[in-house]
Amino acid sequence: MSSMATALRPRRWRRPWPESWVAAAFIAPATVVVLLVVLVPLVRAAWMSLFDISLVRPGDEPFVGLGNYLDQLTSPDFWAATGRAFFFTIVSTALELALGLGLALLMDQPLRLRWLLRSLIILPWALPTVVNALMWRWIDNAEYGALNALLTQLGLIHQYQVWLSNTDLAMWMVILADVWKMTPLVAILLLAALQSVDRELIEAAQVDGASSLQAFARILLPLITPVILVVLVLRTMEAFKVFDIIWIMTGGGPANSTQTIAIYAYQTAYQGFDFGRGAALGYLIALIIMALAAVYLRLLGRTGR
Amino acid sequence: MASVVSPGATAEGPRLGVRRTRASVRARRLLRAAFLYAAMVVALVVVLAPFAWLLISSVAAPVDLLERPLRWIPAHVGFDRFSALTVGASPDDTSLGFRAALVNSSLVATTVTVVSMIVGTLAAYAFARLRFPGRGWLILAFMATYMLPPIALVVPLYQIMSTLGLRDTPLALMIIYSSFVTPFVIWIMRGYIDSISPELDDAARVDGCSRLGALWRVIVPVAAPGLLSTALLAFLLAWDEFLYALIMTQTNASKTLPIAITDFIGRHGVDFGLLATGGVIAAIPPVLIAFVFQRYIVAGLTAGSVKG
Numbered sequence: 259m260s261s262m263a264t265a266l267r268p269r270r271w272r273r274p275w276p277e278s279w280v281a282a283a284f285i286a287p288a289t290v291v292v293l294l295v296v297l298v299p300l301v302r303a304a305w306m307s308l309f310d311i312s313l314v315r316p317g318d319e320p321f322v323g324l325g326n327y328l329d330q331l332t333s334p335d336f337w338a339a340t341g342r343a344f345f346f347t348i349v350s351t352a353l354e355l356a357l358g359l360g361l362a363l364l365m366d367q368p369l370r371l372r373w374l375l376r377s378l379i380i381l382p383w384a385l386p387t388v389v390n391a392l393m394w395r396w397i398d399n400a401e402y403g404a405l406n407a408l409l410t411q412l413g414l415i416h417q418y419q420v421w422l423s424n425t426d427l428a429m430w431m432v433i434l435a436d437v438w439k440m441t442p443l444v445a446i447l448l449l450a451a452l453q454s455v456d457r458e459l460i461e462a463a464q465v466d467g468a469s470s471l472q473a474f475a476r477i478l479l480p481l482i483t484p485v486i487l488v489v490l491v492l493r494t495m496e497a498f499k500v501f502d503i504i505w506i507m508t509g510g511g512p513a514n515s516t517q518t519i520a521i522y523a524y525q526t527a528y529q530g531f532d533f534g535r536g537a538a539l540g541y542l543i544a545l546i547i548m549a550l551a552a553v554y555l556r557l558l559g560r561t562g563r
Numbered sequence: 564m565a566s567v568v569s570p571g572a573t574a575e576g577p578r579l580g581v582r583r584t585r586a587s588v589r590a591r592r593l594l595r596a597a598f599l600y601a602a603m604v605v606a607l608v609v610v611l612a613p614f615a616w617l618l619i620s621s622v623a624a625p626v627d628l629l630e631r632p633l634r635w636i637p638a639h640v641g642f643d644r645f646s647a648l649t650v651g652a653s654p655d656d657t658s659l660g661f662r663a664a665l666v667n668s669s670l671v672a673t674t675v676t677v678v679s680m681i682v683g684t685l686a687a688y689a690f691a692r693l694r695f696p697g698r699g700w701l702i703l704a705f706m707a708t709y710m711l712p713p714i715a716l717v718v719p720l721y722q723i724m725s726t727l728g729l730r731d732t733p734l735a736l737m738i739i740y741s742s743f744v745t746p747f748v749i750w751i752m753r754g755y756i757d758s759i760s761p762e763l764d765d766a767a768r769v770d771g772c773s774r775l776g777a778l779w780r781v782i783v784p785v786a787a788p789g790l791l792s793t794a795l796l797a798f799l800l801a802w803d804e805f806l807y808a809l810i811m812t813q814t815n816a817s818k819t820l821p822i823a824i825t826d827f828i829g830r831h832g833v834d835f836g837l838l839a840t841g842g843v844i845a846a847i848p849p850v851l852i853a854f855v856f857q858r859y860i861v862a863g864l865t866a867g868s869v870k871g
Contacts, residue, residue, distance in 0.1 A: 374607065378610055392825070533722075537718050
């Protein structure tokens, strides 16, 4: 009773802020930290992309309208680099999903040493990207690399290969390094999804005579499909932006065979000193990624999430 | 009645029809176990072998690394490169650069984690609990910035930072990294806060807490594991960054570890032993974090991917 009386007493009682004011106050710091740092450069990049800005000719920056964009869209180099980015994205994501699913299923089995694999699997993912790239560059080294030594000693190859200086192999070596690092992430996420599946469903199916394969295809797979889709989206977006692992392992070479779109943009802006074109390229990459995102959002929406 | 009986009958059918002998069942089971264990050994070897080679390379004498055929177990092992890069007396330019980078990376990653966690958790709370006009659009805007490729922003950012006199300072990296770590924090923390019953903070507010008080006294303690997961992942994101650092940093004043290590290439040809040593040192904090706090890291990653 007494507490009610104090609550009813009209002293020092302040009207609470309306909810949208509170929200504004809570979101303002993040808006400053994120949107300012992103929006200002974004607007500036849009402006820059309309001019022919080359550091080679200071002071002479003619307006070219959409010229930079048209240049790129009609340039075979642009399309080749876009194609390589898609190749890298599709192959590495597909491999990571397939191997990751296999690993997740393996770690889900009641095996004696699975705790060992479960606790060590996270390590490749934790290795910094730059260290991973340098490590694989060292392993793939043509003269002293461990890969050549291993494959020769196992009798799988008869002479040392120049893995990273071979236009047919370089992209595959980069993909190998990426798959080694990122497959564990996919495996961890899919394992978590598998563990959330009700075991009784599987047991019931097996009592009814379903084989393990049938139980997997009919029950497990549909149940974890939403997670698979999300992982697919996240990995695709990341992979399409790929820069560091390629830059360190091959620098985009040999003969541009690993020059993905981000590498191409970097080289245009910072090695060609062509800032206008670089900015236009940045926008084109962002557009492709947003288009991918839109397609995926549709896809996710359709599965009822 | 018939419809109830028939499923049981069809399920019995094939089992009776095949009728495997006990020996064949045991053989199949054995084969299956053998296959699974073989797969596990292969997986373990594939995961560990590159690490092992990196560690061996980091302690092997340069002569051993350049031998053909390759010696898997080096003849001379020493930790002199480790001490030269970190605590050894009279460091050369390379070591000085590496030590500066160690300090820069720690400073930048820690600051970014603290700033993003505070700013991001506040925003995440608003998105999870408050209803206000433009909420959907704002969420979308934050997520869109996270998807933007850094390469699209780096050219103008470079110019802006130059104009502000911030090029080649750790501060520039802190500002830029916070801008992509914060949306990540918002994304994951919003999921965690969503999973906490709103009745908890309603109760706190009835007791006279402000919104901020409810966040601090109720949400933060309850979501502590989630906060830890998110903070660790934020730290790893900042520790790992390469492209912005590549463009924004020029000297030891601001170079971070990823840049300092890649500098080992090409200064005097490639010294792979030194690269391996530097790589191992740079990998120690994230690998330790991932190993020790594995449960939290996995929980954070899962929360991030389930949130969609």
